[in-house]
Amino acid sequence: MEEDHEVSTKDVAxxxxxxxxxxxxxxxxxxxxxxxxxxxxxxxxxxxxxFPEGRDAAVRKINTRLKELKxxxxxxxxDCTACGHGRDIALLAEANRDVDFNIVVxxxxxxxxxxxxxxxxxxxxxGEGREQDLMARMFLKDIREGIAGSGIKxxxxxxxxxxxxxxxxxxxxxxxxxxxxxxxxxxITTHTNAAGKVGLDQQRxxxxxxxxxxxxxxxxxxxxxxxxxxxxxxEAGSMIGADRFGFVMPGQPGLDQRVATxxxxxxxxxxxxxxxxxxxxxHTDWWPDDPERSGFPADWTQLLIxxxxxxxxxxxxxxEADIEKMLVANxxxxxxxxxxx
Ligand SMILES: [Zn+2]
Numbered sequence: 001m002e003e004d005h006e007v008s009t010k011d012v013a014x015x016x017x018x019x020x021x022x023x024x025x026x027x028x029x030x031x032x033x034x035x036x037x038x039x040x041x042x043x044x045x046x047x048x049x050x051f052p053e054g055r056d057a058a059v060r061k062i063n064t065r066l067k068e069l070k071x072x073x074x075x076x077x078x079d080c081t082a083c084g085h086g087r088d089i090a091l092l093a094e095a096n097r098d099v100d101f102n103i104v105v106x107x108x109x110x111x112x113x114x115x116x117x118x119x120x121x122x123x124x125x126x127g128e129g130r131e132q133d134l135m136a137r138m139f140l141k142d143i144r145e146g147i148a149g150s151g152i153k154x155x156x157x158x159x160x161x162x163x164x165x166x167x168x169x170x171x172x173x174x175x176x177x178x179x180x181x182x183x184x185x186x187x188i189t190t191h192t193n194a195a196g197k198v199g200l201d202q203q204r205x206x207x208x209x210x211x212x213x214x215x216x217x218x219x220x221x222x223x224x225x226x227x228x229x230x231x232x233x234x235e236a237g238s239m240i241g242a243d244r245f246g247f248v249m250p251g252q253p254g255l256d257q258r259v260a261t262x263x264x265x266x267x268x269x270x271x272x273x274x275x276x277x278x279x280x281x282x283h284t285d286w287w288p289d290d291p292e293r294s295g296f297p298a299d300w301t302q303l304l305i306x307x308x309x310x311x312x313x314x315x316x317x318x319x320e321a322d323i324e325k326m327l328v329a330n331x332x333x334x335x336x337x338x339x340x341x
Contacts, residue, residue: 011024012336012337014026014104014155014335014336014337015104015105015152015153015154015155016076016102016103016104016105016152016155017089017092017093017096017102017103017105017152018096018097018102018103021102023332023335023336024332026075026076026102026328026331026332026335027074027075027076027102027328028073028074028075028076028327028328029074029075029076029077029078029102029275029327029328029331029332029335030069030074030076030077030078030276030277030278030302030305030327031077031078031189031217031219031239031241031243031275031276031277031331031334032078032080032189032217032219032220032241032243032275032277032278032279033077033078033079033080033277033278033279033280033281033302034079034080034081034085034279034280034281034282034284035062035077035079035081035091035092035095035103035281035282035283036058036062036081036086036087036088036091036092036281036282036283036284037081037085037086037281037283037284037285037286038050038086038088038284038285038286039086039285039286040084040086042285043086043088049285050285051283051285055091058091058095058283059091059094059095061282061283062091062092062095062096062282062283063095063096063098063099065282065301065302066095066096066099066101066103067099067101068303069101069302069303069306070099070100070101072303072306072307073306074101074302074305074306075100075101075102076101076102076103076104076331077101077102077103077104077277077302078103078104078106078155078156078189078277078331078335079092079103079104079105079106080106080156080158080189080191080219080279081105081106081110081158082106082107082108082109082110082158082159083107083108083109083110083138084109084110084111084116085110086284086285087105087147087148089105089147089148089150089152090148090150092105092152093150093152104155104156104335105147105152105153105154105155105156106154106155106156106157106158106189107138107139107142107143107147107154107156107157107158107180107186108139108154108156108157108158108159108173108177109135109158109159109160109173110158110160110191111160111169111170111173112160112161112162112163112164112170113162113164113167113169113170114169115169115173118134119134119135119169122134123172129179130175130176130179131179131180131183133172133176135172135173135176136176136179136180139154139157139176139177139180140180140183140184142154143157143180143184143186144184154186155186155335155337156186156187156188156189156335157177157180157181157186157187157188157189158188158189158190158191159173159174159177159188159190159191159202160173160190160191160192161174161190161191161192161193161198161199161201161202162191162192162193162196162198163193163196165196165198165201166198166201166202166205171205174202174205174206174209175205175209177206178205178206178209178210178211179209181211181215182209182210182211182340182341183340184337184340185337185338185339185340185341186337187215187216187217187334187335187337188206188211188215188216188217189216189217189219189241190202190216190217190218190219190220191219191220192218192219192220192221192223193220193223194220194221194222194223194224194226194229195223195224195251197224197226197229199218199221199229199233199238199240200229200232200233202216202218203216203218203233203236203238207236210341212237212338212341213236213237213238214237214238214239214334215334215338216237216238216239217238217239217240217241217275217334218233218238218239218240218241219241219243219279220241220243220244220279221233221240221241221242221243222240222241222242222243222244222245222253222258222261222262223244223247223252223253224253224261225253225257225260225261227261227264227265227268230261230265231265231268231270234265234270234273234274238273239273239274239275239330239334240273240274240275241275241276241277242258242261242262242274242275242276242277242326243275243276243277243278243279244258244277244278244279245258245276245277245278245304245305245309246278246280246297246299246300246301246304247278247279247280247296247300248296248297248300255308255309255312256312259309259312259313259316260316262274262276262313262316262318262326263313263316263317263318266317266318266322267317271318271322271325271326272325272329272330273330274326274330275326275327275330275331275334276305276309276326276327277305278300278301278302278304278305280300280301280302280304282302310323
């Protein structure tokens, strides 16, 4: 399977907001970001709260940030915004139109347990497989036809397991993601509660469903400094996301610790299993822009890696070649769709 990944990256294309792009042309990729995150209540009925300065201002804000990223040497990002997370594909298309920057978008479900009512009664019927589950049909539509009539196809499947662990709803979502991955070859990216080591539970369920764990990125692993936990995720074949640089919350490692963890794992020979990102958002109605009011650091933006993290990694002894692996080769290998299996 690993070899298949290597071979396919050369000539395979990945779906992006601006259409299919050759994997070899993605350049430096941030592995887990968000362009917009909106609450569906505001999205549907209170646009003045979703876009306090107007929708056009949000388009300009995103457009400017994408240009800043390109100027800072970042060429692509994987937008891990799934259903329940406030996707707005039309907004992305508008903001990305005139910028040479690749955004891979996701299908999947963002929840730590609860599911909206339709999912209670629209599971697979008697004798039907998981591909008949309402959520599987949603994921397949996003991957095969595109999201919300845009024709823009999902290039990743995003699922979550948080503090609550693998509840029955989360178990169902993970197994549907596995089935859809195997039907389409589109890779899986996850949100985890790293302190609870739930990445191991995700791997166990994906493995039970026959998933090649090389096709899975266990996200938010950089929230943990437990090297044994992180090594075991990678030894099982997955990529890990050191993907919350700049995110500072009580109980979370600070920037120095996040850099030290990546440097230690690279010294251990794991540079080909780590991807880098911030899990930052360009426009959201989940918290105010003002850091004083949001409680999040002002520098928690997608510019922190090029401006601050890469020099710190270099200072910690990480070579330019290993940085390029984490930003270019690893995301390319993971994103390259495999043949259905
Ligand atoms: Zn995220």
